[in-house]
Amino acid sequence: MAMNSSSPLINKVIAIVLVVIGFLILASGYRYGSPSSLVGGCIVLVIGVVLLIATVIRRNRQDHTS
Known part of the structure; x- marks a missing residue:
């Protein structure tokens, strides 16, 4: 049970970190003109x-079933 309750938080943190890293790679690729970094x-x-x-949809689905 404890693992299941902390899982959405971990998923959210991983997603936010991926968004930030992706944006930084994208900006770096744009700045230096690297198509592979852009992609x-x-x-x-x-x-x-x-x-x-997916995290938001999963949370909303759980709220409606409770």
């Missing part, structure tokens, strides 16, 4: 955003 930053950023959206 890599976009991918990491999108993964972080998808994880955040």
